[in-house]
Amino acid sequence: MTTDRRLTWLLGSSALSNLGDGIGKVAFPLLGASLTRDPLLIAGLSATAFLPWLLFALISGALVDRVDRRKAMLLANTSRAIIVGALAVLVLLDATSIWLLYAMALLIGTVETIADSAAQALIPAVVDKAGLESANSKLQSAEIVGQTFLGGPLGGVTFAVFAALPFLLNSAGFAIAAILLLAIRGNYRPKTTGPAPKLRVQLAEGVSWVRKRPLMVQLVAFAAALALTSELAQALLVLYALEDLGLTSAAFGVFALVGGAGGLIGAAVAPRLTKLLSRRTVLTAAVAGCAVAFGVMGVVYEPVAGALLFGVFAASVVTVNVIIGALRHALIPEHLFGRVLGVWRTAVWGAIPLGALLGGILAAWLSTRAVFLISGALQLGLAGTLWVVLARHENSIETLGEEPALSGPSPSSSPGSGESAPAPGESAPAGA
Template identity: 75%
Template sequence: MRGSPDRRLGWLLSSSALSNLGDGIGKTAFPLLGASLTRDPVLIGGLSATAFLPWLLFSLVSGAMLDRVDRRRAMLLANSARAALVGALALLVLFDATTIWLLYVMALLIGTVETVADSAAQALIPAVVSRSGLESANGKLQSAEIVGQTFLGGPLGSLTFVAGASLPFLLNSVGFALAALFLLAIRGQYRPRVVGPAPRLRTQLGEGLGWVRRRPLMVRLLVFAAALAAISELAQALLVLYALDGLRLNEAAFGVFALVGGVGGLLGAALTARLTRAMPRRTVLALSVVGCGAAFTAMGLVTEPISASILFGLFAACIVVLNVIIGALRHALIPEHLFGRVLGVWRTAVWGAIPVGALLGGALAAWLDVRAVFLVSGVLQLGLAGALWLVLGHYQREIAALDADEPEPDDPEPIRHEQVMPAPTPEPTRPEPTPAREPVADESATAGA
């Protein structure tokens, strides 16, 4: 029997929550293990950069492959592979056979598989919810990520690391394995239908790049998101050193510090829909970036742990609001049969900017200090908020498509809805959203990032 959309979304969210729990444990345990091997800020920043480097190298290929294969199966296999890799790392830690360079290798391998797992989860969202439910589904996916990675995974990773350095990696492996098992409960086929001979991979990559290039709104959002990712990672890559050395917290307290960020993230996910109903999305996005910048600027000035953790919670809340809106906008505007490729382009630029920011942050901290990096990151984010406000003032019609279940009647480029949907009734065709028009001087806009 085929599952209902709500049930399929529930299984997908449950699987994502478990895999994010594994991610949260690992993202706390990895830097703690790295800090136990070295306190060099360049090497710590490099470890964070290595974890995100696969998004720069393989996002395009992973996205194109997801438009050729069953996305549920790809996600299942990727989570299984992550379980095996992290399980092997747990054994190496148990037998005291780790070095900082081994951590680099494992971070690279796990990050490579993650490009498939995370992109597949995003690509499955439009297949299990209606267009009108995209923002809600993205909010739930963000909440699952926050609960798993920071609310539960962060504290659990730090506490178990204190009990035994190999234990968090073992729990990480179990989380990925359970996430794979949960995907077995999602019935149906999730492979995009290909009409005629399957195109070459190179052709598919070109289609994704071409789609983005022809849409000025997506290009501008892409540039903004990449800039924010790099600027915020200047400081985020050094968070473990900020907490352990700057705030004088121990390893267990570091998880509690991350927990406050999780609480802030959950608050942001819960408030996003209310905020976008009360204010234009352009305003919400700009204010959220202001909140991010103000939080990091203040973190560079305070020395008291409670104040610093509250500020980190503010940053997490604001960044989640951004992620929820931008995820919903992507789903509303990108045709499903192109979603994997376009998401690959997006994450190559945005997530590929993260290792650049991490390396620059490590170098800047070695030149100045960790606290100064937070100040620099915060001030740059405040400047980015002003630029975002100005840029999004010209795209009211394109951004308004986020709220529409049906495309605009004058869409000139209808695109067939080619995703195979496991639903009892055929999925209707859906034209591609209208390409960006020339700006109108007095046009106000709402936006999603």
């Protein structure tokens, strides 16, 4: 099978699993809002969904570097189909509570750490380095189409029909995503030169690789800060739409659709922008776009204006993710990718629960609108900081990680650390 076809199957599976994610990410908060309007509990639901990244991302990344990554994705999607299917049955039986939603969100999030890490690690196996930015753009597009452009409206409309329907569709999306992975042939287990090292040794290698590279450390710190500051407001999006803008559950799905359209625009223009302007300029401008969008959302009262601003935020944050994703794939050796991604997502996605809880506390103390203003102001500060920091690494950023010290093999010499496997024939949250 050619590289393009393997990438097509991977993107198709990703789009369907993200369709399930998108339906769930609208249906979960809507179900939660039908049980309570406490902003802290609603924000806590979002925090719980991302908590597994803080707890298990390192371990999941190490596991992904020990097993066939395609099979890991297949098993994870099958597991998610079963978990969400069980939730649909409980909703049908009217046997839900806010605490049950917390438990289900934790389970689904835990399995997601495997699925997403494996999907990211598969990309360098199906495209060469020159195609990384394009492949990341396509993966972001598949995520946006699945999660927001289709999943968001479907989640809102089907929840309005009857509460269990979006969860049934969610389960079906994960199941079909697993089936599509069967079309990808080949062995996608990282090649090693000896017996697999102990898990703690592999974890240490990932941490050590990041720690010795100042650019990677600074990218992780920036992405974590962006994830935290944007999640302050994002965790409260359902309350902002339902209470501040006065939308219905079905209209909330349309609100998410506008965000999806913005995200698609961001995914489409990001590779083109980096050919016209420096990556430093595009990244900084995109973060500033996130800041302005959320800041202005805090003062508008018109639903259409609020939705359009959310679309601007989505376009900006996807532009950030496309560029950072391509840099990450270019900088990280293939055999270490799962572990380094585990370090990345422990910091970045681990910041999301903290941002969600802080957003809930601030909303209870001040208001939802005030949280959007605070989030925008903090992200504007991040944009300025990023411009200064990237000036020190402009050559590495603009050459997409071609600096030998960054793209070379891991300095680790521990047994079984492995060589970069030959290619067998060769997304979010902010900063994903």
